[in-house]
Amino acid sequence: MAEKKLLGSIELNRIYQRDCIEGMRMIPEETIDLVVTSPPYDNLRTYNSAADLTEVGRECFRVMKDGAIMAVVIQDQTKDFGKSCTTARTIVKYVDEIGFKLFETVIWAKSGRPGAWWNKRFRVDHEYILLFLKGDRPRYFNKEPLKVPAIYAGTRFHGTTRKNNGELVGTSDNVQAEKKCRGTIWYIDPSKSEKRSIKHEHPATFPDKLVDDLLVCFSREGDIVLDPFMGSGTTAVQALKMGRNFIGFEIEREYIEIANKRLDAVHSEEATE
Template sequence: MDNFRFIFGIILYTGMVTLTPKQKKVLDFVKEYSAKKEFAPSHEEIKRHFRLRSVATVHEHLETLERKGYVIREKNQPRSVEVSPFILQTSNVVRAATFIDVAPPRIVKKLPLNQIICGDSIEIMRSWPSSSIDIVVTSPPYDKIRDYKGFALNLSAAGQEIYRVLKNGGIAAMVIQDQTKEFGKSLTSFRTILDWCDRIGFKLFETVIYRKYGAEGAWWNKRFRVDHEYIPVFLKGGRPQYFNKEHLKIPSKHGGKTMTGGGTRLTNGVRIATRAITINPMKCRGTIWEYMTAGDGSRLKHQHPATFPNQLPYDFIQCFCPKEGIVLDPFVGSGTTTVAAKNLDRSYIGIDIAPEYCNIARKRMEIECNEKQQKMF
């Protein structure tokens, strides 16, 4: 947005911004209407209030206010306009033709390696040099499904900073699902993938399905039991800087056997003549990764409301991160990613905005990152 930066849902001014008198009036109307009725005005109601000729004019005003950072809108959703948190919280009333200056963030020369940092991950990443991280493995707060101590997250702004700090060829693996509300999915995962690829510049290297096995005794009589989560694997640049999937291979069912009649169809549709094929003893795991969650991790780990399997970050780090690489989890939660990184002898950084979760992660680092644990992996 023009002269603005989003920082965890808060807008920081990084230059001089103006509102025309008409834009100021529209902003004030949206703010007052929302405060009085506890929901946003429709485009038609704004049109009637200002006696405008068409809804298209309303759209133009709101688009300008959004670009300048005064409002936030959700596309294709009715009554979705809301005044940005900064405007609501600031003690200074925003006036037309008001100029506000804020100095750009100071870029540190060295990353705070091998630390669990408590703070706003987006703001913290803004102070880091570009192209400095090898891999991100994380599961961000989404759809308010769990208790995140009152904090929310702008996934789009997070993606922008993650892209900037990743090295060319770096990977971001994100564990995510969608909330089901009134028998419909939120589609947060799909919207995030499109936003990170189309707007920010990532490639979608692959989408892995994390097969997690729902509770056996669950009585799901209104919809299907959810046995999976998505792990979109985002790539910055042309190709991964490092890739080694040997540890991910699984035994072939018919490994060592010679099979006859094996014919292969090429991408262009041409079929290769049948021939004898000797099956390799091991094969690629593919894109469905199974993890047992029952009994996974300590009681300390599960003091956090939303965890993923201990083995998951090991698999991604070994596949995409070189030995001298740096692993980042900007929403570190219980510390599963940083525990894996340290036990794999990679440098790491973990960030979380909730002090309670930072303490859990630090305690796990002390308990689970020891000589015995390192020998297990």
């Protein structure tokens, strides 16, 4: 049996069934290296509890280390032909009231079901990944593993450099590399990499790769990753696979059971290697 790891009175690598705000109050200040979560919002799914996103943000800010990132996957409800603006309100509250910086807003571009047709509005093919920063600069940031194939790989470009005043100064002559820096639009289609599994018994999941990319970019092995809304356990599972520790909170027992089954499967795989 593996030795238990403790953070104050909290046991690491465990999902607790309790309200996340109450749970996070058990975590010592400035001990969390990364937060990855997708909170319930705008009643887009049926849950037995509501989330106070502002209070969640305050507690996350308290427990995060200086330089830690909080990644929030979120969208807006459309009602009576208008957006709820939950995303925008969350950004303003987290920055103006709590003290985060908005490090970046990433667009997760999703593929809709083939043949889907929405008669009265555009189909929503994206969610936001809000990257909030505590402190002056990220404690760890490595975008190298996130590079994507370059469309014009091998093409030679000839261009100029322009000063702020509009003056052209010199020229550049470069060949596009095979891969390029990933921008703020992330194309992640779980249907191409994930088979239908027990995780999808939860009504709102995010892709394993999305979590992998956040983990590899903003954390190191051995770091502690927090998910206040653990759901089907994707943050925990991917953290375990990538050598990170995790803490999770989830109010629904049935979702914790799903998450624990997935974690047991990871442990079983490790035991046979």
